[in-house]
Amino acid sequence: MNPAILAILTIIIGVGGCVGYFYFSNQLLDKVIFPARGPNIGRNINRANMVRPWLFLFPAIFALGLYLAYPVFATLWLSLTDRDQGGAFVGLANYSQMSSEPKFWEAIGNNMLWLIVVPAMSTAFGLLAAQLTDRISWGNIAKSMIFMPMAISFVGASVIWKLIYDTRPENQDQIGVLNAVWVWFGGDPQTWLTIEPWNNFLLMVVLIWIQTGFAMVILSAALRGVPEDTIEAAIIDGAGPFQIFFKIKIPQIMSTIVVVWTTITIVVLKVFDIVLAMTNGQWGTQVLANYMYDKLFRSFDWGVGSASAMIIMLLVSPILVWNVYNANKEMR
Amino acid sequence: MAGLALKQIRKSYGPVDVIHGVDLDIDEGEFIVFVGPSGCGKSTLLRMIAGLETISGGELHIDGQLVNDIPPSMRGIAMVFQSYALYPHMTVFDNMAFGMRIAKADAAEIKRRVGEAAEILQLEPYLDRLPKALSGGQRQRVAIGRAIVRNPKVFLFDEPLSNLDAALRVATRIEIAKLHESMPSSTMIYVTHDQVEAMTLADRIVVLSAGNIEQVGSPLGLYDNPRNLFVAQFIGSPAMNIVPAKIVKTGTKTTIELPDGGKVVAPIKSGSALEGSNASFGIRPEDLSIVDGDKKPVLQGQVSLVESLGEVTMIYVDIEGRDEPLVAKLAGTHMFERGSTIKLTAEPEKMHVFDSEGISLQHL
Ligand SMILES: Nc1ncnc2c1ncn2[C@@H]1O[C@H](COP(=O)(O)OP(=O)(O)O)[C@@H](O)[C@H]1O
Numbered sequence: 162m163n164p165a166i167l168a169i170l171t172i173i174i175g176v177g178g179c180v181g182y183f184y185f186s187n188q189l190l191d192k193v194i195f196p197a198r199g200p201n202i203g204r205n206i207n208r209a210n211m212v213r214p215w216l217f218l219f220p221a222i223f224a225l226g227l228y229l230a231y232p233v234f235a236t237l238w239l240s241l242t243d244r245d246q247g248g249a250f251v252g253l254a255n256y257s258q259m260s261s262e263p264k265f266w267e268a269i270g271n272n273m274l275w276l277i278v279v280p281a282m283s284t285a286f287g288l289l290a291a292q293l294t295d296r297i298s299w300g301n302i303a304k305s306m307i308f309m310p311m312a313i314s315f316v317g318a319s320v321i322w323k324l325i326y327d328t329r330p331e332n333q334d335q336i337g338v339l340n341a342v343w344v345w346f347g348g349d350p351q352t353w354l355t356i357e358p359w360n361n362f363l364l365m366v367v368l369i370w371i372q373t374g375f376a377m378v379i380l381s382a383a384l385r386g387v388p389e390d391t392i393e394a395a396i397i398d399g400a401g402p403f404q405i406f407f408k409i410k411i412p413q414i415m416s417t418i419v420v421v422w423t424t425i426t427i428v429v430l431k432v433f434d435i436v437l438a439m440t441n442g443q444w445g446t447q448v449l450a451n452y453m454y455d456k457l458f459r460s461f462d463w464g465v466g467s468a469s470a471m472i473i474m475l476l477v478s479p480i481l482v483w484n485v486y487n488a489n490k491e492m493r
Numbered sequence: 494m495a496g497l498a499l500k501q502i503r504k505s506y507g508p509v510d511v512i513h514g515v516d517l518d519i520d521e522g523e524f525i526v527f528v529g530p531s532g533c534g535k536s537t538l539l540r541m542i543a544g545l546e547t548i549s550g551g552e553l554h555i556d557g558q559l560v561n562d563i564p565p566s567m568r569g570i571a572m573v574f575q576s577y578a579l580y581p582h583m584t585v586f587d588n589m590a591f592g593m594r595i596a597k598a599d600a601a602e603i604k605r606r607v608g609e610a611a612e613i614l615q616l617e618p619y620l621d622r623l624p625k626a627l628s629g630g631q632r633q634r635v636a637i638g639r640a641i642v643r644n645p646k647v648f649l650f651d652e653p654l655s656n657l658d659a660a661l662r663v664a665t666r667i668e669i670a671k672l673h674e675s676m677p678s679s680t681m682i683y684v685t686h687d688q689v690e691a692m693t694l695a696d697r698i699v700v701l702s703a704g705n706i707e708q709v710g711s712p713l714g715l716y717d718n719p720r721n722l723f724v725a726q727f728i729g730s731p732a733m734n735i736v737p738a739k740i741v742k743t744g745t746k747t748t749i750e751l752p753d754g755g756k757v758v759a760p761i762k763s764g765s766a767l768e769g770s771n772a773s774f775g776i777r778p779e780d781l782s783i784v785d786g787d788k789k790p791v792l793q794g795q796v797s798l799v800e801s802l803g804e805v806t807m808i809y810v811d812i813e814g815r816d817e818p819l820v821a822k823l824a825g826t827h828m829f830e831r832g833s834t835i836k837l838t839a840e841p842e843k844m845h846v847f848d849s850e851g852i853s854l855q856h857l
């Protein structure tokens with residue numbers, strides 16, 4: 162069949178199915194199970210209204226359960242079994258094997274480094290960009306430019322930056338921007354991505370480049386929400402631009418900053434594509450997600466792979482909870 | 494010279510002129526109220542005095558010093574905003590202390606000054622609270638306290654009571670009046686669109702309309718002797734009744750003819766050039782009374798509505814020459830049938846006559 166027809170068919174079935182589900186399940190509830198007539202009419206209406214939210218939530222809960230909750234438990238189980246022994250239960254053996262591998266500790270260490278540097282730098286640059294672009298006439302163009310990397314996939318961004326860090330043999334022209342600049346200043350061409358530990362920071366730059374746009378957009382909206390007259394009151398109180406920024410504006414958008422920070426933190430914990438595409442974890446740049454991928458899909462060791470996945474989840478969960486808590490606070 | 498001097502102050506936003514050249518002298522310690530309808534430029538004028546808006550033209554002197562290009566914090570002013578503009582992340586104490594901290598004042602001195610302000614405004618129990626844990630009235634008192642702590646030469650208020658409910662508005666108004674009494678050397682400039690606030694607080698009222706000063710004067714001066722139709726109708730509630738008329742005789746007294754043919758003699762001097770010209774006759778609702786006996790009425794018409802408020806009765810009367818009914822405010826309770834004829838009179842010295850340009854004959 163023609164793919165276009167297939168797509169249209171999918172849309173019709175999908176959308177129609179959703180509409181049908183909501184319509185008929187509500188009909189069933191209101192007409193058959195708890196009909197709005199007869200002696201118990203008041204009680205029936207109340208009950209129907211109590212059930213209705215669940216009717217609406219059911220598809221989402223079901224899908225989330227199938228694609229999120231089930232895999233979590235399956236992964237937990239896999240991390241306690243061994244493939245070579247036909248999936249036999251081995252307790253915490255995978256975890257102890259993992260903790261004896263230096264590459265795992267390298268990944269943990271690098272992840273911590275990413276965790277400290279990337280959210281901080283992205284939020285700081287985003288805040289700076291938000292404040293500065295609000296003040297200039299071509300601010301919206303600048304904003305679009307800064308936001309653009311958000312539209313590029315991590316792998317795409319990695320390819321772009323790999324070219325920037327590119328190295329050619331010494332007798333050829335350097336096409337990598339970094340080397341070009343370096344040579345222009347009189348240095349010898351470097352293979353940047355192999356220089357430990359700085360190569361880690363070169364990878365982080367890619368994610369900071371992408372996430373700054375996100376931070377800027379959210380923080381710029383928050384900055385606009387700071388009441389103008391609190392700023393005017395501060396001007397009358399004698400505060401200068403820096404004092405206004407740090408003592409009046411930043412405290413008022415603190416909860417948004419926390420949300421942005423934690424959201425980027427979660428992205429960082431999952432960082433994978435960039436490392437895979439640029440160094441594949443060589444030269445001391447391994448991170449947890451790439452380690453997991455290595456184990457699961459290259460060594461086919463589902464036990465240790467799942468164990469490292471559980472570690473990532475363990476690290477993400479508290480930050481996620483905190484993020485949701487702050488986002489809720491923000492909305493109130 | 495202490496106080497403020499505004500000389501031909503102008504404001505334009507691009508091609509749009511908002512303030513068209515305001516001249517005003519304000520003495521030290523005066524309580525000045527800017528009133529006018531919404532959008533007439535009261536806030537703009539006040540914000541230019543504060544330094545929050547640049548002055549497009551003219552000169553502003555505070556305490557004898559030209560301050561056009563001096564930043565707000567150096568002008569010796571403090572401002573209270575309609576929306577309170579408290580710093581939401583700071584306690585009441587920190588809100589009031591912020592300005593002094595910026596100025597790197599001594600901690601003990603800050604404590605003393607904030608304590609004093611808190612005592613005047615009875616804010617002591619709330620010093621550790623955040624603004625969101627305060628009621629609207631308390632928040633506005635904190636905003637006033639923050640202004641007091643700055644110890645300014647000039648206090649600027651931009652509709653400080655507009656966000657409060659009616660009862661709090663009265664209470665806070667009285668508080669502001671007391672504050673002014675307790676600081677006799679502080680000049681206060683207060684913006685409002687509420688003429689009751691203007692009448693009760695002001696030493697002098699500045700009536701603004703569309704970026705121009707219509708009249709400056711004491712509250713009762715404006716009430717008794719408005720310079721033009723705008724002021725006449727803006728000050729006083731309900732507004733002054735205006736009836737179109739024609740000047741038929743000039744001299745030390747002016748005789749006018751009303752649309753129904755009735756003649757009224759007002760004890761107002763007029764020049765002979767005005768004879769035969771169109772004019773407006775003005776009389777306040779509270780200055781009208783019912784004709785007793787068969788004396789000649791000043792105005793008469795048909796009752797269209799009676800509102801009994803207990804202490805007063807408002808009677809709406811359809812008369813010739815006006816589409817809208819005329820209002821009479823009579824003390825006590827009065828009964829009238831709708832449609833019945835009512836005859837009204839007024840003391841001659843309460844009458845106002847405006848020429849065809851809308852200027853009161855007394856001001857010509
Ligand atoms: N930033 C601005 N740009 C253009 N026009 C403005 C601006 N601020 C105020 N105005 C205009 O100036 C006039 C006076 O405004 P304002 O001083 O706020 O009036 P008021 O306080 O008397 O209600 C209004 O007509 C308003 O539309």
Ligand SMILES: [Mg+2]
Nearest residue numbers: 535536537652
């Ligand atoms: Mg205003």
